[in-house]
Amino acid sequence: MPELARPLIRHRSPGRGAAGLLAIGRWLVKVAPAVAFCLLAIISWEVMARSLASPLVPGVGKIAGACESIVLSGEAFTQIGITLWRIALGFVLAFVLSLLVGISSARYDPVRVFFEPAILLGLTVPGLVWALLCVIWFGVSLATPVVSIALGITPALVLSVVQGIRGVDPDIIEMAHVYQLPRRTRLMKIWLPALVPSLLNGGRVAFSLAWKVIVLVEIFGLSDGVGYQINSQFSMQNVEGVIAWTLVFWLGMLLLEYAVFQVLDRRLTRWQRRASV
Known part of the structure; x- marks a missing residue:
């Protein structure tokens, strides 16, 4: 043998x-x-x-040097961590609210009509307005970035949830009703798997919106974070510093996209690819 x-x-x-x-x-x-x-x-x-x-348009070498200085000093990891923590808290709050409002709106027309003006208002109001209002209301506190992010991204997440719920095959819902499946089983086997693709796409959009909101909040009302550092470099007319902080945070978000969102997308939607084969 x-x-x-x-x-x-x-x-x-x-x-x-x-x-x-x-x-x-x-x-x-x-x-x-x-x-x-x-x-x-x-x-x-x-x-x-x-x-x-022009000194207003620095070369690639100067920008790379500024990025290297930020990273090697450890300041990039500290400030990005602070900003991402605030984004995560605001995202969790918006996620919970969007699930409650989105599922109710998709299932019941009176609820949808009730929340529709608020969703349209949230989609049209710029993030700058939420940032300024929250700075006025809450001052320099953790509630300022969390609430402003939640206000800025919840409408987009609600629409993602509604689209995901409406995308469920009516025959599957009718079959679950005929066989009298428990609510927990319906939630875990029908609704949540159907919502996963919409929530992932909505999460990507929400994170991009949250970044724009948190920068404004950190510029106007906080004393640390990436937005504060960008504003500090702007006040010193350091253009390469502004660009460097923007690029460093962009690289962090790029890593988050490939290491978190795309990995979750492949794992959580594996059943869809198998079903389509």
């Missing part, structure tokens, strides 16, 4: 290596457009900076 097994093992090894190379090739093809965009943006900015030769 060992003599028979050896040629089989030798035959399988090249196949595994080829599969690994194929996987690497697919990954490179997938990331190549994003890398090309970043390179094109860097080259275009450098060409513009050299053609203008």
Whole structure:
């Protein structure tokens, strides 16, 4: 038996290596457009900076030096952590409210009509207004960023929940009613799986909106965070500092997208891909 097994093992090894190379090739093809965009943006900015030769448009080297200084000093991790913590708290509050309002609005028309003006108001009011109002109401406290973020992103999350609920197949709902499935079973097996794609997409949009709101709050009413650092660099007319803090936080959000949202998307929507095969 060992003599028979050896040629089989030798035959399988090249196949595994080829599969690994194929996987690497697919990954490179997938990331190549994003890398090309970043390179094109860097080259275009450098060409513009050299053609203008203005201190208001610093070159790539100066911006990279400012980013390196922020990261190596550890200040980037501290300030990004503070900002992300505030965003997370506001996001949790908005998530709970959006589930309550969104599910009720999708299931009952009177509830939808009742909350519709508030949702439209929330979608049209700029984040600047929520930031200023919360600074006036709550002052320098944790409630200021949390409430302002919740007010700014809840309407978008509510719409995502409503779309997810309405996207459930009516035949499945009727079958659950015929078989008299318990509410817990309906929630765990029907409603939540149907909501996951909508909540993930809504979460991405909500995080981008939350970033815009939290920067305004930190500029007007707080003494730390990425927004405060951007405002501090702006007050010193340090353009590369403003751009550097923006890029550092963008890289943090990019890491969050690939390490959290896309991983959750692949795992939580695996059943959809299997069902479509």
